Amino acid sequence: MQEHSAATSYIHPLAEVEEGAQIGAGTRIWRHAHVRASATIGAMCNIGKGVYVESHVHIGARVKIQNHVSLFEGVTVEDGVFIGPHVCFTNDLYPRAITPDGQLKGSEDWEITPTLVKYGASIGANAVVVCGVTVGTFALVGAGSVVTKDVAPYTLVLGNPARFRGYICRCARRLSSVTKDANVLIGMCEVCGWVNLHFE
Numbered sequence: 001m002q003e004h005s006a007a008t009s010y011i012h013p014l015a016e017v018e019e020g021a022q023i024g025a026g027t028r029i030w031r032h033a034h035v036r037a038s039a040t041i042g043a044m045c046n047i048g049k050g051v052y053v054e055s056h057v058h059i060g061a062r063v064k065i066q067n068h069v070s071l072f073e074g075v076t077v078e079d080g081v082f083i084g085p086h087v088c089f090t091n092d093l094y095p096r097a098i099t100p101d102g103q104l105k106g107s108e109d110w111e112i113t114p115t116l117v118k119y120g121a122s123i124g125a126n127a128v129v130v131c132g133v134t135v136g137t138f139a140l141v142g143a144g145s146v147v148t149k150d151v152a153p154y155t156l157v158l159g160n161p162a163r164f165r166g167y168i169c170r171c172a173r174r175l176s177s178v179t180k181d182a183n184v185l186i187g188m189c190e191v192c193g194w195v196n197l198h199f200e
Helices: none
Strands: 075-077 115-117 155-158 163-167 176-181 184-189 193-198
Parallel strands (some): 075 115
Antiparallel strands (some): 155 163, 176 184
């Protein structure tokens, strides 16, 4: 049985949510989105037009996923994450349509490599996240970037491949006058003033 209620979530009539998907209270799923069976989406999320959420993908609460994002099996998104339009997550480090002897691959031939996006992180439009990485707490991935390795908490990365470009406040502004002592980062934010950020 499909695990959502019209009283607690909104699913556009042109969206497809398969039986067995779990949708949290207050979540909105817009037109042409497709949520596969065994996917989990938490409470108070916004799933934009044309988003694809494959089976066994786990999405936390208060997550905003913009139009035409692709989340494939192996992806876990923690609470409070922003994912911009047309972001693509991959899940296979050795992609082929056929086996070495030329046969079409089946599900048993795929090796899923997991990806984790941690609490409060943001991923800009048209970014590609290569599987096997962790995007850290409150990290910010710039638009159009290709993420090929882990992104540390509270860091800004840009480019292809994405590289470190500075430290970021929880409000997403770049920090200046940054000092780092053990697991504590101290910097100046133009919005928040002086902030102390505690790394995991």
